[in-house]
Amino acid sequence: MTLQDLKLNEFNSTRILHDDLLKQVSAILRGVNVPEEHADITSKILVSASLRGVDTHGVGNAVRYSIAIEKGEYTIPQSIEIISETDTTSLLSCGNGLGFVAAYKGMEMSISKAKDFGVGMATIKDGHHIGMVAYYPMMALTHDMIGLAMTNASPSVRPALGARPRIGTNPIAFAAPAGEQRDFILDMATSTVASGKIGLAKRLGVKIPEGWAVTAEGEPLTEPLGDRGEHWAMNPLGNTREQGSHKGYGLGLVVDILCGVLSGGGYGTQLSAGENMSFMMAIDIAKFRNVDDFKSMMDDMISEMHATPSISSEERVLVAGDPEADIQEDRLKNGVPVENNQYDELRDRASNLGVEIFI
Template identity: 80%
Template sequence: MALDYLKLNDTNSILIPADDLHKQVSAILQGVGTPEAHAEITAKILVSSSLRGVETHGVGNAVRYSESIEQGEYTVPQSVDVITETDTTALLSCGDGLGFVAAHQGMEMSIAKARKHGVGMATIRDGHHIGMVAAYPMMAVAEDMIGMAMTNASKAVRPALGARPRVGTNPIAFGAPAGEERDFIFDMATSTIASGKIALAKRLGVQMPVGWAVTAEGEPLTEPRGDRGEDWAMNPLGGTREQGSHKGYGLGLVVDILCGVLSGGGFGTQLSAGENMTWTMAIDIAKFRDVDDFKAMMDDMIRELHDTPPLPGEDRVLVAGDPEADFQEDRLANGVPVENSQYDEMRARAIQLGVEIFI
């Protein structure tokens, strides 16, 4: 998270070791009937997100998922079914359960297909939230592959030139391995920011900058909203006509097409809040060229970029994945900040469910 004023600090959060957070998230999910293997996959991705500074998609969400399970919005135990499959493609159903589990399986299948045939992809319907999308391309990168994943969401973003929300925040994540440098891990909402940052701004009591959202009249909205409605909308990436809002809008629809239309699971206005369809892809670099040569060229590219003189007032030029890798180094050593209110919620939920307390 590159926004200083949304940073967690000693006052608004408490530091917890990542291992304890993992155990607590897994225990809460198992406490509402999630099978251990599925709870472990979900906990791993949520903790990775918190470690990487993407707290909007981190451990604080475990309570919400456990409530969705309890209320029957999510089905657990879920069955991730393969509906159609070829050597290189798969259409999966998430079984209306935890999105993390199906997205993880989709990327595992994509990697296995890529290992044999050079490329593999899966599109997944009947799904829910998959969290920080980078988690899935990172699985491919760990196997010396290029990975890509996207997920669509219910309407929150206005089309370019439009005055009502019609598209989800529809993130795209792409990863490629480097050699001595850090891997390239690019993960972005196709809106100006992820909606989680609006929720975080609201919880931290800070205003939104001009450019994140507008009213139905097109006026900038700076008071963070906790609701979704027709009277305001998030801006597509680019924000204005002059700054290229049609590009963010177009990318958002690419996500809707690969995740929602190709799977049959539905696009923005067809989804209810919490429904998300997903697409994963892996490309086996070794089928194209020597992997070490690929990584050496990645290193050259990254070093060239890092060596670019920064603008006045800026410290250094970054490459995607740098901010999150910096957070992870610090948080593995010093603990993961958890917002005070989310810490209280997690403990209260664990006590309510009668599961072991680890935090």
């Protein structure tokens, strides 16, 4: 097992049924005056991340959001404004509220436009954290559509050849439906890892592998630092020039352009910590070809990947989405492991807000 694969099961954790987590997260958010519909959307996305093993973006964050809301860092209740709209495009303002809600609405609008015109796109400004980005393209799957979503963030990653953070971890998520096989769901930061994994290493008290981050002098950094600043930077995907760091860097700026420049909400260095501008797109497969034929070809492609001889005797070849689907199968059945300290925090927060405790 490498640090890349670390999941919360390795922590002291308590298994909680996902339905109870849904109720608990929603209750905490309603406890800080988030309207019920918005609390339920946010809760669904956070619990989905926990179910899929994306623990860095899961239910443990609910307390942090509720505190930020209480401090006035979010506008609650938010109103999502349509600034401009055509048959296939929309520019939305998240209203400085929960990014989850605006991203969800943006993908809903894109799906509806794609039903009519084949494609729908939304770019969203004035937003906060949207969590596990895969959630939004996965919304398109049930409509037999392809989904694409991206979000930018404040700087933590260096440009290729640079020695200071200037770009966010700017993830890209893409989902396409298969037939018999599992759907293809790629959800990846354009840095070597999402920053949450450095936080996870810090909490575990373990070093990070060389290649994830560098010091301001460009030397490999193996100490997981908790703060942000000019003294260290995460590496773009590829890490070194020889291994293609210019490609991860380029992809990171693609995300900044579609999310931050196209929306006008701002690119990396113009954002504060916790801000996310986003881009949501849906493509209706039926407008191109027969959906069953598409899915059948997806099945063939995925089967061929799975059948590829592995370079390791211990691991088989996977397709994006496989690791999360395996984890979700287990967690739906046996409950979601919640780190004990986060479990206590959720219960304490519910109790302090005077809302019902479900876990």
